[in-house]
Amino acid sequence: MQYLFSVIDDTAGLATPEEMAAIDVFNDRLQAEGHWVFAGGLGAPIAATVIDNRGEATLFTDGPFVESKEHVAGFWIIEAADLDVALKLAAEGSKACNRKVEVRPFL
Amino acid sequence: MVASLTRRFGDLDLAEEAAAEAFAAAVERWPADGVPPNPGAWLTTTANRRAIDRIRRESKRGDKHQEAQMLYDDDPPEPLGAVDDERLRLIFTCCHPALAMETRVALTLRMVGGLTVPEIARAFLVQETAMGQRITRAKAKIKAARIPYRVPSAEDLPARISGVLAVLFLVFNEGYLATGPDSDPVRQDLTAEAIRLTRLIRALLPDDGEVAGLLALMLLIEARRTARVSSSGELVTLSEQDRGTWDAALIGEGHQLVRERLAARVAPGRYQILAAINAVHTSARDVRDTDWSQVVALYDQLVQLDRSPIIALNRAIAVAELDGPQVALAAVDGLEDKLAGYHAYHAARADLLRRLGRSQQSRAAYDKAIELAGNTAETAYLTRRRDQLG
Numbered sequence: 001m002q003y004l005f006s007v008i009d010d011t012a013g014l015a016t017p018e019e020m021a022a023i024d025v026f027n028d029r030l031q032a033e034g035h036w037v038f039a040g041g042l043g044a045p046i047a048a049t050v051i052d053n054r055g056e057a058t059l060f061t062d063g064p065f066v067e068s069k070e071h072v073a074g075f076w077i078i079e080a081a082d083l084d085v086a087l088k089l090a091a092e093g094s095k096a097c098n099r100k101v102e103v104r105p106f107l
Numbered sequence: 108m109v110a111s112l113t114r115r116f117g118d119l120d121l122a123e124e125a126a127a128e129a130f131a132a133a134v135e136r137w138p139a140d141g142v143p144p145n146p147g148a149w150l151t152t153t154a155n156r157r158a159i160d161r162i163r164r165e166s167k168r169g170d171k172h173q174e175a176q177m178l179y180d181d182d183p184p185e186p187l188g189a190v191d192d193e194r195l196r197l198i199f200t201c202c203h204p205a206l207a208m209e210t211r212v213a214l215t216l217r218m219v220g221g222l223t224v225p226e227i228a229r230a231f232l233v234q235e236t237a238m239g240q241r242i243t244r245a246k247a248k249i250k251a252a253r254i255p256y257r258v259p260s261a262e263d264l265p266a267r268i269s270g271v272l273a274v275l276f277l278v279f280n281e282g283y284l285a286t287g288p289d290s291d292p293v294r295q296d297l298t299a300e301a302i303r304l305t306r307l308i309r310a311l312l313p314d315d316g317e318v319a320g321l322l323a324l325m326l327l328i329e330a331r332r333t334a335r336v337s338s339s340g341e342l343v344t345l346s347e348q349d350r351g352t353w354d355a356a357l358i359g360e361g362h363q364l365v366r367e368r369l370a371a372r373v374a375p376g377r378y379q380i381l382a383a384i385n386a387v388h389t390s391a392r393d394v395r396d397t398d399w400s401q402v403v404a405l406y407d408q409l410v411q412l413d414r415s416p417i418i419a420l421n422r423a424i425a426v427a428e429l430d431g432p433q434v435a436l437a438a439v440d441g442l443e444d445k446l447a448g449y450h451a452y453h454a455a456r457a458d459l460l461r462r463l464g465r466s467q468q469s470r471a472a473y474d475k476a477i478e479l480a481g482n483t484a485e486t487a488y489l490t491r492r493r494d495q496l497g
Contacts, residue, residue, distance in 0.1 A: 001253050082255035083205060084263075105252045 009073035110193035320379030323364035450479035
């Protein structure tokens, strides 16, 4: 079963060298144990664009979809047998990247 | 049966509905066909079939592999000993840390305690629809996030047991606070329910010290129930209670558990220490016989484990009996910024100030306590004490 780990950030900064090193170690472990599906860091919210093409004309909005202090800074997609496994991995991930992590199951 | 169905199908809603349908089918068929030789197996097989039918109907694109696994899982009906394992799995699932505390409480009472949604709603003073939604969402989360239906592994067990005990203690406290003339009787039944569930956990985990400790604590508190509220609906404090009305059987059982834990020579956890404190109190035939130095010594142990300001407050109240109200007041005043919103803090201050002859300040503290108290029996008691100041 797949889960999305969203890294929640409320700072403008990127990961420090120590955090990057810890993230690398964590990523290696995910791959070695067969949990890794995909992961990546995201560009800052100022680099975002929102598209709304539900109506007549396509609307482009500069910036993130919601203006808030907290935003998603990166994510992991992992494979885990159940939520207990996912939560243990997310705990390590949160420690490694030094931020809060939201765990959500895929449908 | 709900437990074993949940294990097989990983879905609490499905398990409940299939069980209900099986019972309904039995009510319909057995009067005409006769009771089958093995009614338990008949019910289980019927429920399994209903659950499978439902999965087939509802499965669209679905996880075909998972469906196939469930359809071809040919377990024989569970032997009786395994029923306990199923109940244990159910309790741990309902108390999973990924669920909010209030959700765990509601789910445990519904799935393990068998209380109805209206009963649980009344017990926690929540709208029925809101309580129903809370439980529905919890089941949906268990299914969607795949909260596993199992007893936790050995390394996870201590933390998970402590989570279960926290839920049970919360249920107990809700029932315990429901003293007083205008509280719903259902709320009082919560203490009985909490004790029943804790006994179940103890039967399933007989070697766990904190489980024994929590049971002892509940029994020793429950033993004093009738003495706690006067006929006029006012709270009666420990020092004023008629100890002759305490339930000797519950106290005996509680003391036995505390002695057992002492003999185990294992460092005691929170519940065991709280139980021991209650055991000291309930060992005294008269309040003047209370071994306060033992009580303080036990609180000294407890504050090492639990830095909660409420524990510090209760310790200070005991210290007053040993070292006098002046020393105790100094300790209590130090907790001001943490406990300013807690009625018992102001009640404790009021009592200490009264004993020091500082009536005006005592009165002010009683006023504050009355303002913050939520329980009619407590309010009545505090009002009387304040008015006695003259």
